[in-house]
């Protein structure tokens with residue numbers, strides 16, 4: 419066994435993810451930022467009184483749900499562990515910093531997928547026709563990875579005060595939702611709005627979900643999936659490199 | 670023989686403070702090495718560089734033949750760490766914490782369970798192993814952290830003040846286990862500011878002060894250095910002249926502080942008797958009489974040939 423090898427480190431990342439699942443899924447801030455907030459945001463948007471088709475609403479809801487749930491767990495883990503002083507113990511184990519980041523990302527990804535699956539099941543229960551199941555599954559899987567990497571990126575500032583990171587995340591997450599074609603269809607956006615939307619991975623994800631339910635999308639499906647995958651790779655690489663640099667300052 | 674730990678010119682700078690300044694030493698296989706120093710001396714910072722938790726700003730740390738800068742994972746696979754301020758996961762039970770360690774070290778489930786049970790037994794935690802760590806006392810938490818560090822049967826253990834703040838029983842359990850493990854060949858790197866502990870346990874000690882290694886020796890020499898300093902503190906209910914005190918047998922120097930005289934003496938027994946005789950002669954009553962043990966600071970100030978403050 420080579421403890422530093424990729425296979426062994428991946429196994430250890432899974433152990434870290436299981437630990438995160440046990441400990442952090444039921445923490446108050448995760449539930450508030452990951453579940454209640456998007457629900458209420460969406461209800462407000464639903465009662466806005468605009469006559470929008472159910473398919474558009476559901477794709478918006480699915481988009482927001484996955485985005486908020488997948489970014490809810492990952493940013494808080496490092497500050498929590500720093501504050502509880504469990505992080506130095508973890509870093510002293512034979513795992514790379516990248517392995518710890520990957521473990522936290524896996525936990526965050528699974529949280530997003532789980533809750534989003536429930537949302538989708540409700541949509542289907544309400545009689546929403548699902549036209550492209552494979553695209554839906556693919557988009558949710560890649561999207562969850564992408565958003566949990568964003569969440570991890572938000573945790574880069576080496577503070578051990580979880581509420582600071584929660585605040586910073588909200589500051590970045592909410593504007594991102596507004597530029598991502600969730601509340602206003604992409605077709606109705608002015609060209610500067612569209613340019614902004616193109617920079618947000620959430621745009622591609624919501625567009626793919628819309629395609630899965632209505633067969634209509636702004637971007638071609640292949641472009642959407644490719645963009646999401648590229649964002650995922652880029653965010654993951656950047657977050658791992660940055661955490662490598664900032665981890666010593668958390669001790 | 671290759672050294673188990675080799676620190677060469679280790680340096681760490683935090684802003685304007687040089688926390689560790691070109692520290693070099695090596696630890697032999699099978700040794701208990703004590704790393705001593707007062708608060709803020711740089712013990713924890715050095716330990717963190719040796720375990721690869723923070724990178725050194727200068728110098729190299731080689732542990733079990735691995736450079737901690739380039740190959741920390743394979744080195745950590747072979748050593749255990751009890752960090753200064755570490756906690757186990759409070760939301761997990763002792764057993765779950767240990768199983769997590771087993772997975773993080775890539776150990777097989779069955780032998781890990783056997784080893785975990787054994788360690789919990791030795792450290793007197795078996796009865797509450799399924800309880801969340803949240804409910805543990807400080808001593809229990811510290812014993813659990815030690816069990817977590819020893820689960821993979823490491824060849825080398827780093828411990829940063831493992832007994833600080835613990836009661837006698839917990840401290841004794843921990844030290845006894847360390848001694849047993851050392852007898853079976855485990856090398857131990859122990860950080861402490863408890864001289865007594867270092868004296869009893871360590872084969873060799875390094876003393877660090879303001880980031881610099883100021884002494885590196887067997888504790889015997891350390892001990893003999895301490896024993897050359899004896900102090901007596903005494904106060905009387907009336908004025909006694911300084912010259913009377915200084916001229917007493919065995920008294921080297923006398924200093925007044927408030928109503929208290931601080932004496933440096935070369936034989937405590939003789940000096941105390943002389944002080945009592947003086948009080949009787951002059952019809953004074955002794956209000957307090959102390960023979961304080963020398964502090965670590967005093968010991969290594971003497972060791973390094975510096976003046977007492």
Ligand SMILES: Nc1ncnc2c1ncn2[C@@H]1O[C@H](COP(=O)(O)OP(=O)(O)OP(=O)(O)O)[C@@H](O)[C@H]1O
Pocket residue numbers: 669683686687688706707708709710711712713714715753862
């Ligand atoms: N993360 C940090 N940032 C800034 N300064 C630090 C940091 N860690 C340690 N220091 C400084 O480095 C010096 C050495 O600290 P260190 O914790 O290594 O001392 P120590 O010998 O372990 O002390 P103690 O006995 O109190 O544990 C101190 O002056 C401390 O303030």
Ligand SMILES: [Mg+2]
Pocket residue numbers: 712713714753829
């Ligand atoms: Mg310390």
